[in-house]
Amino acid sequence: SIKALREFGEAIGRAFQIQDDMLDITSSEAVLGKDLGSDLAQGKKTYAVVKLKQKSSPEEWDFIQNVLRSRRIDEETLNKVRHIMERNGIFTDANEQIKSDIKRAQDCLLRLSSGEWAKELLAFSLMILNRKS
Numbered sequence: 580s581i582k583a584l585r586e587f588g589e590a591i592g593r594a595f596q597i598q599d600d601m602l603d604i605t606s607s608e609a610v611l612g613k614d615l616g617s618d619l620a621q622g623k624k625t626y627a628v629v630k631l632k633q634k635s636s637p638e639e640w641d642f643i644q645n646v647l648r649s650r651r652i653d654e655e656t657l658n659k660v661r662h663i664m665e666r667n668g669i670f671t672d673a674n675e676q677i678k679s680d681i682k683r684a685q686d687c688l689l690r691l692s693s694g695e696w697a698k699e700l701l702a703f704s705l706m707i708l709n710r711k712s
Contacts, residue, residue: 580691587687587700594680595707600625601673604661616652619660626676627669634667681707 603618604627618625631643643663646656664670684704688697 583687583690587684587691590680590684590687591704591707594677594684594704597626597673597677597680598707600627601670604657604664605670616657616660619646619657620650620652622647622650626673627664630669630672631663631667634669635663639663639667677707681705 600618603616603625619628628643628647632640635643643660646652646660652660681704685701688700688704691697
């Protein structure tokens with residue numbers, strides 16, 4: 580049905596975006612193919628930023644806001660951001676949200692069909708779950 584396909588698209592799209600946000604912080608430039616921390620340097624309100632606003636201390640949040648405003652990020656700053664994220668459970672939260680969204684997307688496919696196209700979309704959802712770049 581159209582509703583199940585829409586739910587699949589929303590869930591897989593959210594999982595993809597969260598994964599992309601996290602790779603911007605955790606990957607390597609060689610693997611990712613772009614500067615690490617570029618989302619932070621552009622001041623984007625990513626999944627991690629939203630979660631940090633909810634979970635970080637006032638001092639940590641002030642630091643994150645300064646990073647977002649500065650429009651540039653060096654390795655030392657990126658490492659401090661990673662440390663703040665780790666301390667506040669952001670990586671764990673992101674992984675759980677990604678898994679939850681992938682499961683929701685897969686459940687939508689199971690309601691639709693066992694045809695070849697559904698199998699290909701299922702494989703696509705697993706690719707998103709395991710992507711590194």
